[in-house]
Amino acid sequence: MGIRFDSVTVAYDGNVVLDSLDLTVEPGEVMALLGPSGSGKTTALRAVAGFVRPASGRVLLGDRDVTDLPPHRRGIGMVVQQYALFPHMRVHENVAFGLKARKTPKGEIRGRVAEALEMTGMAGYARRFPRELSGGQQQRVAIARALAIRPSVLLLDEPLSALDAQLRSGMLAELSRLHRELPGVSMLYVTHDQVEALTLADRIAVMDAARLQQCGTPRELYREPKSEFTASFVGGANLLPVTVVSGGVDFAGTELKADTRGAVAGARATLCVRPHLVGLGEGPNRIVGTVTEIQWRGATHRLYAEAGGHTLMADLRELKNPPALGDRVMLHFAPDDAVLLPAGVTHA
Amino acid sequence: MLVHSRKGRWAVWAVFLVLFVPLFALPLLVVLGASFATHWSGVLPSGLTTAHYRSATRGEALQALTTSLVTALTASLLALAAGAWAALAGAALNKRHRRILDALFVLPVAVPSVVVGLSVLVAFSKPPMLLNGTRWIVILAHTVLVTAFAHQSVSAAITRLDPAYEQVAASLGARPGYVLWRVRLPLLLPSLTAAAGLCIALSMGELSATMMLYPPDWTPLPVLIYAATDRGALFTGSAVAVVLMAATLFTLFAVSRIGAKASYR
Amino acid sequence: MPRRLLWAMPPVALLALFFLYPLALVVQQSLQPDSGGTSVQPYADVFASEAFRHALWTTVWLALASTAGCMVLGLLLALVIAFVPFPGAKAVARFVDVFLSFPSFLITLALLFIYGSVGMANGLWTDITGAADGPFQFLTTPWGVLLAEVTYFTPFVMRPLLAAFSQLDTAQLEAAGSLGARAPRIVRQVILPEALPALAAGGSLVLVLCLNEFGIVLFTGAKGVTTLPMLVYSKAILESDYSGACVVAVVNVLISVGLYGLYRVVSRRAGA
Numbered sequence: 001m002g003i004r005f006d007s008v009t010v011a012y013d014g015n016v017v018l019d020s021l022d023l024t025v026e027p028g029e030v031m032a033l034l035g036p037s038g039s040g041k042t043t044a045l046r047a048v049a050g051f052v053r054p055a056s057g058r059v060l061l062g063d064r065d066v067t068d069l070p071p072h073r074r075g076i077g078m079v080v081q082q083y084a085l086f087p088h089m090r091v092h093e094n095v096a097f098g099l100k101a102r103k104t105p106k107g108e109i110r111g112r113v114a115e116a117l118e119m120t121g122m123a124g125y126a127r128r129f130p131r132e133l134s135g136g137q138q139q140r141v142a143i144a145r146a147l148a149i150r151p152s153v154l155l156l157d158e159p160l161s162a163l164d165a166q167l168r169s170g171m172l173a174e175l176s177r178l179h180r181e182l183p184g185v186s187m188l189y190v191t192h193d194q195v196e197a198l199t200l201a202d203r204i205a206v207m208d209a210a211r212l213q214q215c216g217t218p219r220e221l222y223r224e225p226k227s228e229f230t231a232s233f234v235g236g237a238n239l240l241p242v243t244v245v246s247g248g249v250d251f252a253g254t255e256l257k258a259d260t261r262g263a264v265a266g267a268r269a270t271l272c273v274r275p276h277l278v279g280l281g282e283g284p285n286r287i288v289g290t291v292t293e294i295q296w297r298g299a300t301h302r303l304y305a306e307a308g309g310h311t312l313m314a315d316l317r318e319l320k321n322p323p324a325l326g327d328r329v330m331l332h333f334a335p336d337d338a339v340l341l342p343a344g345v346t347h348a
Numbered sequence: 349m350l351v352h353s354r355k356g357r358w359a360v361w362a363v364f365l366v367l368f369v370p371l372f373a374l375p376l377l378v379v380l381g382a383s384f385a386t387h388w389s390g391v392l393p394s395g396l397t398t399a400h401y402r403s404a405t406r407g408e409a410l411q412a413l414t415t416s417l418v419t420a421l422t423a424s425l426l427a428l429a430a431g432a433w434a435a436l437a438g439a440a441l442n443k444r445h446r447r448i449l450d451a452l453f454v455l456p457v458a459v460p461s462v463v464v465g466l467s468v469l470v471a472f473s474k475p476p477m478l479l480n481g482t483r484w485i486v487i488l489a490h491t492v493l494v495t496a497f498a499h500q501s502v503s504a505a506i507t508r509l510d511p512a513y514e515q516v517a518a519s520l521g522a523r524p525g526y527v528l529w530r531v532r533l534p535l536l537l538p539s540l541t542a543a544a545g546l547c548i549a550l551s552m553g554e555l556s557a558t559m560m561l562y563p564p565d566w567t568p569l570p571v572l573i574y575a576a577t578d579r580g581a582l583f584t585g586s587a588v589a590v591v592l593m594a595a596t597l598f599t600l601f602a603v604s605r606i607g608a609k610a611s612y613r
Numbered sequence: 614m615p616r617r618l619l620w621a622m623p624p625v626a627l628l629a630l631f632f633l634y635p636l637a638l639v640v641q642q643s644l645q646p647d648s649g650g651t652s653v654q655p656y657a658d659v660f661a662s663e664a665f666r667h668a669l670w671t672t673v674w675l676a677l678a679s680t681a682g683c684m685v686l687g688l689l690l691a692l693v694i695a696f697v698p699f700p701g702a703k704a705v706a707r708f709v710d711v712f713l714s715f716p717s718f719l720i721t722l723a724l725l726f727i728y729g730s731v732g733m734a735n736g737l738w739t740d741i742t743g744a745a746d747g748p749f750q751f752l753t754t755p756w757g758v759l760l761a762e763v764t765y766f767t768p769f770v771m772r773p774l775l776a777a778f779s780q781l782d783t784a785q786l787e788a789a790g791s792l793g794a795r796a797p798r799i800v801r802q803v804i805l806p807e808a809l810p811a812l813a814a815g816g817s818l819v820l821v822l823c824l825n826e827f828g829i830v831l832f833t834g835a836k837g838v839t840t841l842p843m844l845v846y847s848k849a850i851l852e853s854d855y856s857g858a859c860v861v862a863v864v865n866v867l868i869s870v871g872l873y874g875l876y877r878v879v880s881r882r883a884g885a
Contacts (some may be wrong), residue, residue, distance in 0.1 A: 050517050071518035072527075079518040084512035088534045097530070098520030142516075149520055351697050351796050364693045367686065368705070371670065372712060375723030378733070382726050387710035426615050434624035440617045449621055452875075456632055458873030462842040463862040466849055467635035470642055470859070492632045546714075553716025556827035556842065560850060569826070570716055577832065582725060589719055597712055 001062040001152035003048055003186055008057035010043050018043045019210040020057065027062075029154075030179055030187040032197035034234070035207030044207070045155050045190045050074050064210035072101075077146030077185075081158040083138045091141050092117070092126040098149040103329060116148040118143075119178065136167045143178070156189045160196060172199050183188045194234050198222075206230045216304050222274075228341055231272045238278065240271040241343065249340065252308020256285045257335040270342040273300070273333050278314035280323075283332025287312065291327045305329055376593075383587035400587030407573060409588055413595060416568040418554055419483075420599070423490035424547035426496075430491075431498030432540060436528070439506045450503065456496040465489055465557030483566035489557040494547040501546060505539030541607025545600045552596045569595075621859035632835035636839070636866070643859035659860040665844065668786075672840040675755055676823035679762035684816045686763060687770030688808075692800065694771075696786070706775060709768045718828035720761045728752050728760075755838050761829045766822060777811035778804070810879070817876035826867050841865040 003025040010018040018040040025031040033041035046052045047059055050071035058067045066074050075097075076256055085094050095113045104112070117123045120140040130138055139159060146154060159175075160168045176199070179187065191197055197204045198218045205215040206229070214221060214230045225231035228239050232302055242249035242266045248257045251271065280303070289305030289312055301322055305315045323329050351357045382436055383400055385393030414437060431453065438449040456464065468489045473481040479485040513535060517527045533540075555570040569592045576585035646654045659665050674776045694702050735747025751757050754799045781804065825844040828842050839847075841861055849858035 049515065051515055070513065070524075072521050072523050074519070075521065076519050078516055080512050082510070084510065084513060084516045086513065086517075086531055086535075088537075097517065097522070101517070101520055101522035101526050101530075145516075145520070155519070325612060356796075357697055360697045361699050364690065364697075364699075365623070368690060371686075371767070374727065375720050375764065376712075376715075378723045378726045379719060387737070388726055388731075401702065430627055431626045434621065434628075437617070438622035441621060445621070447619065449625065453631075454627060454873075454877070455870070458821055458841045458866075458870045459636070460845070460862075460865050460869055461861065462825070462827050462845045463636075463639065463866055464632070466845055466858055466862050467639045468631075469849070470638045470855065471635035489629060495628070536614070549714035553714075553718075553828075555716060555718055555831070556825075556846075559827075559831070559846060560708070571719065573722070574718070574831065577722060577725070578834065582653055583721070585722060586726075589722060593715055599710070600714060 001188060002029075002060075003031075003071045003153060004046070004058075004060040005044065006060065008044070008047055008054045008059060010040075010047060010052050011055045011339045017272075018047065018054075021212055023205055023212060023215060025186050025188060027186055028183050029202045030189060030200055032191060032201035033202045033207055034191060034194060034197040034204050035213075036192055036233070038209075039207040040210040041190045041192075041205075041207045043187055043210075044232040045157055048153070048188060049076055049078055050075075072292065075149070075151055075153075077149060077151035077154045079139070079142050079146050079154070079159045079163055081340045083130070083142040083162075084136075085138055085145070086140055086183060087130055089129075090120065090126070091128050091130070091133070094130065094141060095126075097145060102107045102149065111207060112148050112150075116144040118168055119147060119181065120144040120174075135163055136171060138197045139163065139171065140174075143175075147178075147182070152185060153334075154185050154187045156187060156193055159189075161191070168196075175200055182285060186325070198234070204234070206233060207225055208233070209332060225341065226270060228270055228272070231324050231339070231341065235274060236313075238271075238273045238275060239274070240310060240312075242271045242340075243267070244269055244340075248335075251287065252310070254287055254308065256287075256338070258285075258336065258338050258340055260340060265339060270341040270343050272341050273337060275313040276300075276315040276333050277337040278312065278316075280314065280316055280334050281332065282331055283334070285335055285338070286330055286332045288328060289331050291323050291329055292317060292323055296320055296322075303329070307331075355434055362420075379586045379589050379593075382583055383590045384462055385583055393587075400584050401591075403584060404587040404591050408567075409569075412567050412569045412572040412588075412593060415483075415566055415594070416570075417485050417595065417599070419566075420548045420551035422487050423494055423551045424544050425497040426487075426491045427498045427547050428502075428540065428544050431495045431500075431543070432502045432536075432590070434499050435503035435506055436532070437582050438503060453499040454496050456492055457500075461493055461554065461556035462560065464492055465560030466559070469490070469560055475592055480561075481563045483563065485561050486558055486568070489561055490551045490554055493554060493557060495549050497550060498543045498547050501543040502536065502539060505536055505543075509535055521568075538607050541603050545603045545607075548603065549596050550590065552599070617863065638864050639859045640865075642856055643863050646856055655856045655860045657837060659857055659864075666859065668764055668841055668861075671755060672824060672842075675758055675762065675840065676820055677752055678759055679766060679823045679825055682759070682763040682819040683767045683819050684812060685769045687767045687774060688817065688835040691771045691774035692804070694783075696804070698752075709771050709775075709847060712768045713772070716828060717761070717826060719766045720765045721757075721829050721832035724752060724757065728757070734829060737746060752778065753837065758830055758833055758838055758840075761833070762826060765829065766819045767820050769822065770812070773811040773815040774808055777808045781807055792830045796867070813879050814876065817872065817879055821869050821873045821876060824865070824872065841868075863877045 004022045005023040007020040007022055008018060009016065009020050019042055033044055036043045043052060043199045047054055050069060054067060056064050060066065061074065086097065092113050095116050096109050099109045099112055117126060120143050122137065122140045122144055125133060125137065146179060160171050162172060189200060201218060203215060203217055204221055206213040206221065208229050214244065221230060221234045225234065231237040232239060240251050242251045244260050244263045244265050246265055247261065248255055249271055250271065258271060279309040287307050289307035292306050295302045299318060300318065301316045301319050303316060305312045312331060351360055381393045381399050382388055384398065386395030386397050434449060434453055438446045441449065467480045468485060469480060472485055479488060490552055513531055514527050517531045553570060555574065558568055558571055569588060576588060644653065645650050646652060696704055701726055725732060729752055730750065734749045738744065738747040785803055786799060788801050825842055830838055830840050830843045842865060844861045845858050845865065847863060848854045
């Protein structure tokens, strides 16, 4: 079953925290809502779960308008950041909770609980209490609990942010596997971590300041960001303030070739270049700068250079003879690797 | 640690002992000592005896103990039911309504117990609700007095309760009643038993309203202690007071055991 | 009416029937003199009486002095327990909790044995000096009530303070200490500002409880110490002067509820 937001607006005490969101999650799709805190992503998820009531707009699950339905009648599985396992129930009772609440026949409950625990690799822990489990195990039980009711929509609210880095990447792989095993389940995955979103999601909806900024596949967002926010939030980027000229742009007196289709000569714009696409030495689009900082990151060197009053970042394959601070260096990038964006309110 | 020098620390501790022991430890020890004595006109009590306990655990005193226990348990259960109900209902209200409800339910803390006694006396001394002269008027006054404390501690516990529990439960398809019964109340159980303990302790020691209301056949322990000291029987009074303290502590202990056992198993 | 509001009604109805309605009757009765009719005559009579004015004064100054004493003593003891801990400090904190669950009049009962005219202290004095009477004769004066109230209510100040202290970041104290700040300075500049809301909240609660205290005064049994709650009791039960009792009750409620409102505001600010 798909999820559809139809101009959903949510306001608390007159503060708009979600501004007319239009978004569709296709059946079986994993949609990540990616954004910083306060961007409205969690509010959007809570509107689907039924914990906040939109001031206007509709939320649809499949063809059903659920805007006015209480949470317990929506048939949604949900996993939250702090797991929220019921501490007074054993693991199997936690997993059986939704089934009992829905008055599933007793004989069936046992099988469904076993199945859900099996799926999350927690079959051996059925008789434990939540406090006897590690964080990662608790999150698996929380996922099993949500899956036991066989929901067609699964909401995940920052499910991995309470885990340490190593566990997180393991759980990320688990979630991918679950998604493959449950092809019919739509997932709405709220996160502030771009790695999680890029790894797991079929599509990503980037949110900022209560609004949807851009929605697309991870590749689209990375290759063709439509705003400075998306460019810098997904993947990180050099954002150069430029003026459009014929056949290219002007950056602080340096002319650069770029695709300027759709832009008017003389207009102010932002040129977005990913740091790993910037090279050292001669090349098509050249910028001369002064090295202000150089960081060794194992496989790469991150070089910061000042040019035209701006700092450029370049991620370079590990250098044998890295330049010294204060050296003048020449940086370049291919015209195809740069994306011209409308000028933002402020330049980074 | 705030004071680093050894000398300084010992000085601070000495001051602490000089203040703490005579003010707080001594009174309880003195009551305990007096309950075993027949005279006390020197440093130590004299004429050691257990006779006071013999009289403090039978007849009139035994009946007063039962009276106190029955009153405290009944009033606390009623207060807990009303207070918890109000707190749970209040948690679902909007801010303005909740504030009004909270203010109403803490009012009995602010109103002097003597006045609560007086008001109950004025209101229930005439038909249709003629309670004056029965044990119910005492239980009623105690219930009113401790409801505020029950409400306060339960609502504090509700605000501390992570809303994620009930939200996850609801998303799993549990109706509000089921969430209350299977999730919220079990999670609140430790606070509920703590609140019950507080109510019982308050009710066991209640004197102000009780003095205005008690009928001759429903004399709780504090009244009996007052009656004993008023007629000069300080040593007997002390023994009854020790019985009161012991009964209070025992009940508190029992209630906290129930709480510990029932919560998180 | 929305359903949520409906659910709040049963307990409110019970409260109204068993608490608010009786309270309203007290106000009503306070305006009905024995001679019949409705008038403010009972108020005029009560306000004119020397006994009432004396009781009002005694109640207020006793409550204020007790509160001040409790706050100073409570702060001092809580500071030691929290920041200069000794073996058994935890047990002492536990003891404070237990202390709170006992009735107030036990303190007066104990003081009778310690400072009573034939009690411990005076007995010791007469044994040593051979005098006929001991020097401790304050128990039946307001000072006896003051001592009992300070003793009984100090734990009410200590408890919120200990809770606040346990939230305090010890790293902050260590930083201040490592910068060479001495203990009194750390207390004044680091601990006190953090603990002030808890101290204020505890203090205002104690003020209200002292204004309403009855057991301690009753057990003291002194004719000279009459407070407002005591006056309510004696007028209603001993003199059967109900309208007079109701007048005093209304005055007492107004003072206490007013102060308690203040306490709620303070403690809400403090986030308690």
